[in-house]
Amino acid sequence: MKYQEWVPHLFRTEFARITAVLCNRFGIDQIEAAEDLASDTFVAALESWTYQGIPENPRAWLYAVAKNKAKNYIKRHHLFLQKIAPQLQGSDEWSDETDFDWSAENIMDSQLQMLFALCHPSIPVQSQVALSLRILCGFGIEEIANAFLTNKETINKRLLRAKEKLKSEKVSLKFPGVESINGRLGTVMITLYLLFNEGYSSESVDGVLREDLCHEAMRLTYLLIENDRCSRPVVHALYALMCFQASRFPARKNDLGEIILYDDQDHSLWDQSMIFKGMFHLHRSASGDDLSKYHLEASIAYWHTIKEDSFLKWSNILNLYDQLLNIDHSPVVALNRIYALYKLKGSQAALEEAEKLSMTKNHFYFVLLAELNHEAAPLIAKQYLLKAYNLAKTQTDKIQIEKKLSRLTNSIAVGAQHDH
DSSP: OOHHHHHHHHHHHHHHHHHHHHHHHHOGGGHHHHHHHHHHHHHHHHHHHHHHOOOSSHHHHHHHHHHHHHHHHHHHHHHHHHHTOGGGGGGOOOOTTOOOOOOHHHHHHHHHHHHHHHTOTTSOHHHHHHHHHHHTTOOOHHHHHHHTTSOHHHHHHHHHHHHHHHHHTTOOSSOOOHHHHHHHHHHHHHHHHHHHHHHHSOSSSSOSOOHHHHHHHHHHHHHHHHSTTTOOHHHHHHHHHHHHHHTTGGGSBOTTSOBOOGGGSOGGGSOHHHHHHHHHHHHHTTSSSOOOHHHHHHHHHHHTTOOSOOHHHHHHHHHHHHHHHHHOOOHHHHHHHHHHHHHHHOHHHHHHHHHHHOOTTOHHHHHHHHHHHTTTOHHHHHHHHHHHHHHOOSHHHHHHHHHHHHHHHHHHHHHHHHHO
């Protein structure tokens, strides 16, 4: 892998780890300084690796540079106290001999503590998620804006206000008590869910599948499972969902990097070990009385690992979508439910339900209408695909729609020849 590829890859994972460890040492009131030091570390990597090549152990190199930059920051801090603000020296808790623990255990603890700190109840939930995506998951501002369907200016304001709140509330980087964990765990899981979804089906970039984001979401979710205070049935359900979705990664792209839709995938490429892992965690999620959206989505994803179409498969999926709509009524869920209805009861029943939605600004809606009309009314289906194409945001989606249009146009031409 070339340095141009290594730096973005490591930035996604190591930026968050470096920031968490530095914050753990300095305190969360120094979160912006920790971010700056982490960013400067990657600037140094880009400058050095361009000419000297990638070091044998790039992560160790990054940690060593981050440590040196942090110690220089401490020296500047002490100099400021000595020469400019000597009255504050008594409050200084940093030492010139400050060391930094880059062990896997401390990195894990630092990230978990940071994750729960960023989900402090004094911060609005949307800002909690945005800040977590930025600090712990390495999301860019545009990616966060797309995840929230808003603009970069709004996200920047949310992040700034959230950081100011963390300082004013003097939030500490310690594990919260049991009751606080219960209150914050939901937001933590929303963050990880959004992170996985951004990698699995990005709305902000043209990449088909960003496995690094998905694996980072899975890694952070597994940190929760490994921690006795956080390992709950709902967390197992979220991890099971991720496993089932990740099992199809090898089949989701062709040699050109283009997406392959579910119905066209080579089932032999599905990762059976990942499916079994998902089944294990879905079973672990079944304890207790709570039924979350993650339980239902994981169960739906499980049924999608069954290769053969059958009444049992699609009736279970439809039933699960009905339950999911009751607790999480969203356009995506509504559209997916109609597709399940189509597979179970045919296009006419699905069309009657689809027309009730009237989601005229959603390109997936028109793609679905085209699918439901492609046999009985192919010319109408073509018009729907043209609408979908004009509404699609990413080049990846446009390419998929173009393929559907091409197949449909050929089918219409063949049909016209037969009529003559």
